[in-house]
Amino acid sequence: MYSIAYGPVPSRRLGHSLGINNIPPKRCSYSCVYCQLGNTMNMQVERETFYEANEIAQSVKEKVKQVRKKGEPIDYLTFAPDGEPTLDVNLGKEIELLNSLDIKIAVITNASLIWREDVRQDLQKADWVSLKVDAVSKGIWCRINRRQKSLKLEAILDGMLQFAKIFKGELTTESMLIQGINDDSGEIKRIAGFLAELKPAKAYLAIPTRPPAKRTINAASEQVVNMAFQILEERLINVEYLIGYEGNAFEFTGNVKDDLLSITSVHPMREEAVIEFLKKADTGWKVVEKLIKDGSLMEVEYQGRKFYMRKLP
Numbered sequence: 001m002y003s004i005a006y007g008p009v010p011s012r013r014l015g016h017s018l019g020i021n022n023i024p025p026k027r028c029s030y031s032c033v034y035c036q037l038g039n040t041m042n043m044q045v046e047r048e049t050f051y052e053a054n055e056i057a058q059s060v061k062e063k064v065k066q067v068r069k070k071g072e073p074i075d076y077l078t079f080a081p082d083g084e085p086t087l088d089v090n091l092g093k094e095i096e097l098l099n100s101l102d103i104k105i106a107v108i109t110n111a112s113l114i115w116r117e118d119v120r121q122d123l124q125k126a127d128w129v130s131l132k133v134d135a136v137s138k139g140i141w142c143r144i145n146r147r148q149k150s151l152k153l154e155a156i157l158d159g160m161l162q163f164a165k166i167f168k169g170e171l172t173t174e175s176m177l178i179q180g181i182n183d184d185s186g187e188i189k190r191i192a193g194f195l196a197e198l199k200p201a202k203a204y205l206a207i208p209t210r211p212p213a214k215r216t217i218n219a220a221s222e223q224v225v226n227m228a229f230q231i232l233e234e235r236l237i238n239v240e241y242l243i244g245y246e247g248n249a250f251e252f253t254g255n256v257k258d259d260l261l262s263i264t265s266v267h268p269m270r271e272e273a274v275i276e277f278l279k280k281a282d283t284g285w286k287v288v289e290k291l292i293k294d295g296s297l298m299e300v301e302y303q304g305r306k307f308y309m310r311k312l313p
């Protein structure tokens with residue numbers, strides 16, 4: 001069993017982010033073509049208790065203690081599990097329990113359940129929220145996010161607008177641009193129109209930088225990403241790219257095997273990041289070979305680079 005709290009991992013948006021994996025692998029309401037965790041094995045839209053709220057809080061507090069003992073910084077506690085964090089019915093309670101740590105709390109959600117009032121109330125308790133907006137046209141949404149069939153795009157978009165009106169923290173969005181799916185100027189203009197109404201503090205434009213679930217998909221071209229940037233900016237949206245590498249600053253908190261497995265279960269690591277991490281832990285590559293051999297870690301290649309990922313059951 002790898003731990004609920006993992007990292008801290010370097011985050012392009014959140015600095016040193018201590019991750020919270022509050023969902024068992026991999027439960028999601030979407031099965032996005034670009035998902036770095038592979039295809040969704042357990043698709044669901046019902047919220048439930050996966051772990052007790054106290055168990056989550058305890059795991060995070062323990063990890064924070066270890067990290068602080070080593071003098072490492074933590075900028076955010078981030079709900080970024082290997083699945084959709086709002087499926088956890090205790091999310092709001094967990095945020096309340098973690099407030100005592102006096103560290104900002106972030107939630108990265110696909111927003112598919114934001115049409116529910118209880119989900120909006122839970123998310124409202126966070127300091128920073130990222131909502132996924134890959135498409136605003138039904139056909140494109142179905143192709144890119146491969147949603148659970150009962151979900152309705154209109155209700156989701158309306159839920160986001162309702163949430164934006166009440167949320168006091170920093171609201172951001174993330175749009176992944178995939179070649180041949182959502183990278184035509186028509187859909188990008190429609191996304192820009194929606195974002196102009198939503199008014200996030202920042203809208204991030206992303207392309208896949210880790211191995212995607214559907215290996216045949218490709219990132220939108222540089223020209224398209226640049227065009228999307230210009231289209232969003234014209235609508236006075238504060239837009240930023242999310243396409244750079246996040247760096248190799250993965251923190252070692254005491255147990256090499258546990259740290260590697262808990263990080264790579266939600267965040268595939270590049271080969272050079274693993275090497276740097278092992279240096280910090282003062283250990284060699286053998287530990288990686290052993291994890292690969294016993295089937296808990298896998299090596300995958302993407303765009304000429306080697307990545308290491310936790311093998312999901």
Ligand code: SF4
Binds near residue numbers: 028034037082084
């Ligand atoms: S990218 Fe996020 S929302 Fe999409 S399938 Fe993966 S975990 Fe779910």
